[in-house]
Amino acid sequence: MAKRGIGLNDSTQEKEGRKKISKDSFRRGIRIFSYVLPYKFKFIIGLGFLVLSSLTFMIFPYLVGKLFDESENEMINMYALGLLAVILFQGIFSFFRVYFFAQVSENAVANIRRDLYSKFVQLPISFYEKRRVGEITSRITTDVAQVQDAMSITLAELFRQVTTLIVGVALIMWISIKLSLFMLATFPVLVILAMIFGRRIKKLSKKTQDELANTNVIVEETLQAINTVKAFTNEMFEVARYRTTLAKAVRTAIATANYRGAFITFIIVGLFGGIILVIWYGATLVANGEIERDSFVSFVLYTVFIGASVGGLGDLYGKIQTALGATERIQEILAETEEPTDKRQRPLSEIRRVRGDISYSQVAFSYPTRPDIQVLRDINFSINSGEKIALVGPSGAGKSTIVQLLLRLYDVSHGSITVDGQDIRQMNLTELRANVGIVPQEVLLFGGSIRENIAYGRPEATEEEIIAAARKANAYDFILTFPEGLDTLVGERGIKLSGGQRQRVAIARAILKNPAILVLDEATSSLDSESEHLVQQAMDELMKNRTTIVIAHRLATIRKVDKILVIDGGEIVEEGSHEVLSLNDNGIYANLLRLQFEMS
Numbered sequence: 001m002a003k004r005g006i007g008l009n010d011s012t013q014e015k016e017g018r019k020k021i022s023k024d025s026f027r028r029g030i031r032i033f034s035y036v037l038p039y040k041f042k043f044i045i046g047l048g049f050l051v052l053s054s055l056t057f058m059i060f061p062y063l064v065g066k067l068f069d070e071s072e073n074e075m076i077n078m079y080a081l082g083l084l085a086v087i088l089f090q091g092i093f094s095f096f097r098v099y100f101f102a103q104v105s106e107n108a109v110a111n112i113r114r115d116l117y118s119k120f121v122q123l124p125i126s127f128y129e130k131r132r133v134g135e136i137t138s139r140i141t142t143d144v145a146q147v148q149d150a151m152s153i154t155l156a157e158l159f160r161q162v163t164t165l166i167v168g169v170a171l172i173m174w175i176s177i178k179l180s181l182f183m184l185a186t187f188p189v190l191v192i193l194a195m196i197f198g199r200r201i202k203k204l205s206k207k208t209q210d211e212l213a214n215t216n217v218i219v220e221e222t223l224q225a226i227n228t229v230k231a232f233t234n235e236m237f238e239v240a241r242y243r244t245t246l247a248k249a250v251r252t253a254i255a256t257a258n259y260r261g262a263f264i265t266f267i268i269v270g271l272f273g274g275i276i277l278v279i280w281y282g283a284t285l286v287a288n289g290e291i292e293r294d295s296f297v298s299f300v301l302y303t304v305f306i307g308a309s310v311g312g313l314g315d316l317y318g319k320i321q322t323a324l325g326a327t328e329r330i331q332e333i334l335a336e337t338e339e340p341t342d343k344r345q346r347p348l349s350e351i352r353r354v355r356g357d358i359s360y361s362q363v364a365f366s367y368p369t370r371p372d373i374q375v376l377r378d379i380n381f382s383i384n385s386g387e388k389i390a391l392v393g394p395s396g397a398g399k400s401t402i403v404q405l406l407l408r409l410y411d412v413s414h415g416s417i418t419v420d421g422q423d424i425r426q427m428n429l430t431e432l433r434a435n436v437g438i439v440p441q442e443v444l445l446f447g448g449s450i451r452e453n454i455a456y457g458r459p460e461a462t463e464e465e466i467i468a469a470a471r472k473a474n475a476y477d478f479i480l481t482f483p484e485g486l487d488t489l490v491g492e493r494g495i496k497l498s499g500g501q502r503q504r505v506a507i508a509r510a511i512l513k514n515p516a517i518l519v520l521d522e523a524t525s526s527l528d529s530e531s532e533h534l535v536q537q538a539m540d541e542l543m544k545n546r547t548t549i550v551i552a553h554r555l556a557t558i559r560k561v562d563k564i565l566v567i568d569g570g571e572i573v574e575e576g577s578h579e580v581l582s583l584n585d586n587g588i589y590a591n592l593l594r595l596q597f598e599m600s
């Protein structure tokens with residue numbers, strides 16, 4: 001079968017997707033909040049606590065001002081206690097804010113993940129061909145995490161900063177319009193400059209990280225292919241390559257550090273200088289009796305708060321952009337059209353069994369990703385129920401494509417395929433696929449026990465049925481040699497089965513599924529003769545009474561089939577039984593036979 005490349009490094013190559021904030025993107029982004037709706041009461045309560053905690057915080061500078069201006073001990077104690085109370089309430093409100101927002105965001109985000117996953121498994125193969133696996137998985141990990149951040153932290157922060165800004169500016173205006181105007185003309189300008197500076201540093205830091213990632217790619221690649229490096233005696237070549245990229249990373253890192261140093265100097269001199277300027281002007285106003293001293297202390301504190309929230313808003317803007325980008329990508333996936341399979345898991349016993357007559361009529365096909373290349377043209381053949389045919393031909397001829405069309409992994413571009421006389425496009429897709437069993441070329445087992453892997457063919461199967469299937473597939477004997485028998489774990493954390501053993505597990509899976517139609521994609525790599533014999537016996541058992549299509553790579557195994565179709569360049573070029581085709585001296589089949597004979 002055609003294989004799809006799954007790049008391990010794909011996820012690390014993710015781009016940081018940001019979205020310009022426009023009315024449109026905002027409207028689309030806000031739609032993700034439909035996931036919050038089921039938890040709206042908790043959300044509103046959380047919002048209430050957020051308002052309370054933001055407002056209590058604004059009392060803080062007022063009380064500090066009073067405290068500083070007080071000369072009576074008793075009142076000093078009162079104000080200090082008042083401050084403590086403010087902080088205490090602030091703490092309690094914040095706890096509940098986090099508590100309620102976490103309940104909402106965790107649940108909403110789990111629902112987004114569930115919907116995305118459910119979408120992923122139901123999307124057609126063509127969706128996967130247009131994207132890299134790393135890119136798809138990052139939708140369900142990184143993007144969703146960004147949305148979660150936006151729902152819990154960013155939203156709360158935005159609200160708090162805006163409240164601080166509005167209430168803060170109103171309060172300082174109330175204290176002294178003159179000083180406020182002076183402050184607003186100087187301080188925010190400095191804060192905005194600091195933000196621009198900060199953003200540039202962020203960009204540079206990202207560049208440093210990327211360069212470091214580049215050096216890591218070299219380490220990963222070479223260590224993974226260490227045999228190749230050694231075989232080509234390229235150790236020193238790799239060391240030199242690593243040293244060059246490392247030097248580049250160091251240069252960028254030092255440039256970033258210089259920038260950061262300058263930034264710190266700017267913060268110290270610029271921002272604090274700004275505060276000194278405000279304090280200086282304020283002190284003059286106090287000396288002239290234009291404002292009270294306590295109001296002046298509150299003013300300075302409000303100024304610091306306002307400065308911090310202006311700075312915070314810049315950061316939040318970036319976070320909102322990122323979150324909008326993430327939301328949009330998530331929604332794009334959620335809007336994709338799924339395959340029309342059943343939305344309910346049905347036991348196989350409930351599924352209508354087909355007889356197994358198959359007919360291809362004038363089938364032509366191009367893959368959706370490469371519409372310009374015609375992979376199949378004018379394919380015509382039929383198989384009666386219970387008959388066996390073999391597809392042979394050179395690599396890339398189109399054999400796997402022919403069976404992929406039968407499963408409707410893709411739809412034909414022209415012509416039609418029928419099963420029991422019915423066009424497969426008119427059949428229920430779940431029923432069609434449930435009637436076809438596949439033993440693939442490369443058997444991939446899921447991480448889990450051998451029992452689970454066999455039962456994948458029919459999840460509702462009983463223990464006896466699983467054992468019977470394993471027996472028929474010549475797999476039970478080797479399974480019993482493991483101490484844990486059917487419970488032996490396979491896959492990444494379990495034991496590694498040999499190629500022949502994996503194939504027999506796949507055959508047991510197919511026997512358990514008991515489909516009317518069978519597709520055998522023969523392994524290209526040959527097994528040792530003992531294993532080969534066991535696998536062949538199991539295949540023969542599996543093929544009994546089923547319509548079978550064998551994609552054959554080793555011709556010795558297909559002498560028993562009813563008909564052989566020789567495929568070349570997407571067309572059927574020869575057709576007939578082994579006896580007939582092998583007699584045609586100039587034929588491709590006879591040629592292939594000769595080649596294989598010479599090779600063996």
Ligand SMILES: Nc1ncnc2c1ncn2[C@@H]1O[C@H](COP(=O)(O)OP(=O)(O)OP(=O)(O)O)[C@@H](O)[C@H]1O
Pocket residue numbers: 001002003129367369370375393394395396397398399400401402
């Ligand atoms: N998913 C795909 N997208 C685009 N083109 C594809 C895809 N899969 C296969 N092809 C192309 O279609 C042609 C037929 O491929 P197919 O896998 O059907 O050949 P095959 O006869 O089964 O080969 P092999 O014996 O090597 O498995 C090839 O040219 C291949 O490059």
